[in-house]
Amino acid sequence: MSAVAETLDAGxxxxxxxxxxxxxxxxKFRKHRLAMASLVVLGMMYxxxxxxxxxxxxxxxxxxxxxxxxxxxxxxxFQDGRxxxxxxxxKVQIDRVAMRRTxxxxxxxxxxxxxxxxxxxxxxxxxxxxRTRLMGVEQPGQPLFLMGADRLGRDxxxxxxxxxxxxxxxxxxxxxxxxxxxxxxxxxxxYFGGAVDTLIQRLIEFVRSVPTIPLWMGMAAAVPTxxxxxxxxxxxxxxxxxxxxxxxxxxxxxxxxxxxxEDFVTAAQLDGLSDLAIIYKHMVPSFLSHIIxxxxxxxxxxxxxxxxxxxxxxxxxxxxxxxxxLLQEAQNIRAVASAxxxxxxxxxxxxSAVLALNFLGDGLRDAADPYA
Amino acid sequence: MRDYVLRxxxxxxxxxxxxxVIAFIIIRLPPGDYLTTVIAEMSANxxxxxxxTIASLRARYGLGDAAYIQYWRWISGIVLRGDxxxxxxxxxxxxxxxxxxxxATFGISLxxxxxIWVLAFPIGIYSAVxxxxxxxxxxxxxGFLGLATPNFLLALVLMYVSVRYFGQSxxxxxxxxxxxxxxxxxxxxxLAAHVWLPVVVIGASxxxxxxxxxxxxxxxELYKPYVVTARAKGMSEFRxxxxxxxxxxxxxxxxxxxxxxxxxxxxxxxxxVVLSLPTTGPLLLRALLVQDMYLAGSxxxxxxxxxxxxxxxxxxxxxxxxxxxxxx
Numbered sequence: 262m263s264a265v266a267e268t269l270d271a272g273x274x275x276x277x278x279x280x281x282x283x284x285x286x287x288x289k290f291r292k293h294r295l296a297m298a299s300l301v302v303l304g305m306m307y308x309x310x311x312x313x314x315x316x317x318x319x320x321x322x323x324x325x326x327x328x329x330x331x332x333x334x335x336x337x338x339f340q341d342g343r344x345x346x347x348x349x350x351x352k353v354q355i356d357r358v359a360m361r362r363t364x365x366x367x368x369x370x371x372x373x374x375x376x377x378x379x380x381x382x383x384x385x386x387x388x389x390x391x392r393t394r395l396m397g398v399e400q401p402g403q404p405l406f407l408m409g410a411d412r413l414g415r416d417x418x419x420x421x422x423x424x425x426x427x428x429x430x431x432x433x434x435x436x437x438x439x440x441x442x443x444x445x446x447x448x449x450x451x452y453f454g455g456a457v458d459t460l461i462q463r464l465i466e467f468v469r470s471v472p473t474i475p476l477w478m479g480m481a482a483a484v485p486t487x488x489x490x491x492x493x494x495x496x497x498x499x500x501x502x503x504x505x506x507x508x509x510x511x512x513x514x515x516x517x518x519x520x521x522x523e524d525f526v527t528a529a530q531l532d533g534l535s536d537l538a539i540i541y542k543h544m545v546p547s548f549l550s551h552i553i554x555x556x557x558x559x560x561x562x563x564x565x566x567x568x569x570x571x572x573x574x575x576x577x578x579x580x581x582x583x584x585x586x587l588l589q590e591a592q593n594i595r596a597v598a599s600a601x602x603x604x605x606x607x608x609x610x611x612x613s614a615v616l617a618l619n620f621l622g623d624g625l626r627d628a629a630d631p632y633a
Numbered sequence: 634m635r636d637y638v639l640r641x642x643x644x645x646x647x648x649x650x651x652x653x654v655i656a657f658i659i660i661r662l663p664p665g666d667y668l669t670t671v672i673a674e675m676s677a678n679x680x681x682x683x684x685x686t687i688a689s690l691r692a693r694y695g696l697g698d699a700a701y702i703q704y705w706r707w708i709s710g711i712v713l714r715g716d717x718x719x720x721x722x723x724x725x726x727x728x729x730x731x732x733x734x735x736x737a738t739f740g741i742s743l744x745x746x747x748x749i750w751v752l753a754f755p756i757g758i759y760s761a762v763x764x765x766x767x768x769x770x771x772x773x774x775x776g777f778l779g780l781a782t783p784n785f786l787l788a789l790v791l792m793y794v795s796v797r798y799f800g801q802s803x804x805x806x807x808x809x810x811x812x813x814x815x816x817x818x819x820x821x822x823x824l825a826a827h828v829w830l831p832v833v834v835i836g837a838s839x840x841x842x843x844x845x846x847x848x849x850x851x852x853x854e855l856y857k858p859y860v861v862t863a864r865a866k867g868m869s870e871f872r873x874x875x876x877x878x879x880x881x882x883x884x885x886x887x888x889x890x891x892x893x894x895x896x897x898x899x900x901x902x903x904x905x906v907v908l909s910l911p912t913t914g915p916l917l918l919r920a921l922l923v924q925d926m927y928l929a930g931s932x933x934x935x936x937x938x939x940x941x942x943x944x945x946x947x948x949x950x951x952x953x954x955x956x957x958x959x960x961x
Contacts, residue, residue: 463644463647467647467648467651469892469895470648470895470940470941470944471652471895471937471940471941472895472896472898472899472902472936472937472940473895473899474899474900474902474903475898475899475902475917475932475933475936475937476655476659476933476937478902478917478918478921478933479656479659479662479921479929479930479933480659480662482663482921482922482924482929483659483662483663561781565783568783568786569783569785569903572783572785572903573903573906573918574918574922575918575921575922588785588786588789591789592789592907594789594792594793594796595796597789597792597793597796598793598796598797601793601797604786604789604790604793608786608789608790611782611783611786612778612781612782612786615780615781615782616777616778616781619777619780619781620777
């Protein structure tokens with residue numbers, strides 16, 4: 262109780278004694294600054310991902326052939342002392358030695374940027390017709406490339422925002438599938454013990470002893486490229502979670518083994534409750550917080566796996582964009598040398614999401630033991 | 634000890650069997666079979682195959698048989714004759730393509746394993762002993778970054794840096810001029826000059842994990858009464874550290890080999906695609922993309938099996954060093 266007590270005054274002692282499990286959890290979690298900050302960052306990332314069509318200045322596949330490989334622009338907020346956001350235009354210079362175009366900022370041209378601008382109509386989540394975007398330019402075709410443009414002159418910022426939705430949701434969907442598998446197999450294993458337990462433990466050891474990337478590659482490569490995007494998305498997620506469930510299963514099993522011999526479980530058994538009722542009514546609630554922490558720590562692995570597969574060209578395929586699909590374009594190291602934003606825009610997105618998820622998971626894990 | 638080794642060897646039999654079944658499933662996963670490819674090729678060449686030819690081909694390759702018969706034919710060919718089948722794309726036996734590359738994959742993975750062990754051990758100790766010092770924060774920071782960065786991304790960033798700031802491309806295991814040369818001391822030196830990049834890239838995340846484990850374990854030990862006692866008796870700080878808490882903390886550190894080798898092999902496969910190393914990674918990817926399934930399946934099977942064997946060897950070595958593991 263000492264750790265919780267530290268956060269409160271001595272006079273609060275009664276509060277701790279009567280506080281529920283989740284209240285203690287929250288008090289302990291709040292102390293973990295890095296985890297709190299990560300929670301905010303992740304909340305924003307998921308929010309932006311959820312409303313990607315609104316936050317992205319352009320549709321995901323809108324090419325602009327005049328501005329291929331255009332470098333990132335600086336967003337100026339103030340103009341002559343008042344709020345009037347604008348970006349500078351580009352001047353094209355031909356490099357006669359290397360025989361290629363280079364873009365330089367043209368200070369003379371100011372392209373006004375508007376917030377809550379009415380642009381091309383789009384369907385939010387494929388359902389609701391809308392026109393409003395967070396920001397945009399007045400005329401179509403004007404450049405607004407805050408993170409640069411790719412080889413077809415598509416806006417990297419818009420592409421990264423749209424990929425955020427796919428990459429982050431794969432983590433969530435994958436973890437849900439993994440968790441169902443893990444709770445089912447780990448629960449059966451830990452609750453019943455004996456031969457079933459041995460068999461499932463062998464299975465888990467087997468999955469963990471085999472290198473995952475080649476297995477993923479083998480399965481993912483069999484997904485036909487002409488399948489509709491949504492189907493590919495679910496199959497890839499399924500493939501990733503088929504291998505990712507083992508750590509969750511171990512966690513669940515460990516908790517079951519500990520709780521199985523607790524007095525309150527014995528009491529419930531003596532009262533004639535069925536196995537399923539005991540598991541769901543008495544055992545699951547008492548380790549739910551641990552499971553949440555373990556899930557959070559499992560999501561980064563899913564995201565990284567999807568990124569790796571798509572990067573190799575056997576995961577998600579364009580027109581779906583995920584961070585891995587964007588990074589695939591960065592495989593050409595010559596292109597990256599002259600347009601590093603192809604690598605760094607999606608790269609930083611991956612690293613910050615995974616970092617934040619790791620910190621959040623650490624914080625949740627610490628908080629899951631409020632009396633420790 | 635003998636019982637332990639025997640038990641572990643026995644456990645390995647179902648594992649190997651399961652791996653072979655999975656490899657076979659992967660070979661059969663893509664829609665259509667080898668013949669579909671052949672027929673498509675024949676009609677593309679303007680000589681469509683008649684149904685008689687197709688039927689005889691089908692019988693020759695046994696494609697009409699039940700799955701378990703096909704599996705038996707495939708696995709018995711491997712076990713009895715070392716015949717892994719044909720690479721359809723290059724029309725040569727799979728065996729002629731993979732052995733050298735498998736060697737390279739495991740050479741790099743094991744080098745990486747040694748590298749991260751040798752480095753993670755002292756860094757972990759330092760990080761625990763000087764807890765919350767600047768050095769510890771630096772290590773922790775890079776550790777978290779290493780855990781969060783996919784290794785192929787790290788490879789890309791390093792390649793970008795070397796192209797951008799040093800004006801040269803990295804990649805491969807030896808310089809082009811040594812490619813077909815016999816092994817000499819010069820070539821070996823050249824190999825050493827190239828191999829550090831993949832080793833660092835593949836090892837980054839594993840090393841970050843190991844440092845954290847070492848640090849946490851040592852921190853658990855450092856403040857125990859037996860350490861205080863030894864210190865009170867006037868033992869020098871360095872000897873004290875190495876003689877008691879480090880030895881206790883070493884145990885979980887050593888037992889991580891089991892799970893780290895599969896990760897390293899995985900990492901090697903994807904990093905070698907980025908850095909175009911002559912290992913199994915690029916070969917596997919290419920085979921999967923053109924659905925050269927016997928080649929792909931064989932690579933997946935052999936890489937997995939060798940990983941399992943490698944883990945077994947390291948486990949046995951550990952059990953030999955540390956009796957506690959034997960009796961668990």
